[in-house]
Amino acid sequence: MENNNYFAEMMKSPMPREQVKNATAAYIDNLLNDILFKQEKQKLMKAIDQSLDEGNRQLFIELSAKLNELEKKFKH
Structure with missing residues (x-):
């Protein structure tokens, strides 16, 4: 039962939320960078084919x- 109280207290603290926000922000940043890379690569590949x-x-x-x-x- 003591473990349940510890978990509840940890969930109340701002630290886990900040970690989730940071992880989410990093995931979104990586996702956007990957999208930008793929779009630019596709554009260049098309131009290379045309050349x-x-x-x-x-x-x-x-x-x-x-x-x-x-x-x-x-x-x-």
């Missing part, structure tokens, strides 16, 4: 470099 279709080597090289930078930035 290949057009035979534009210089644009292909530039876009490939941007894709590499993006992957380094987001560590994928």
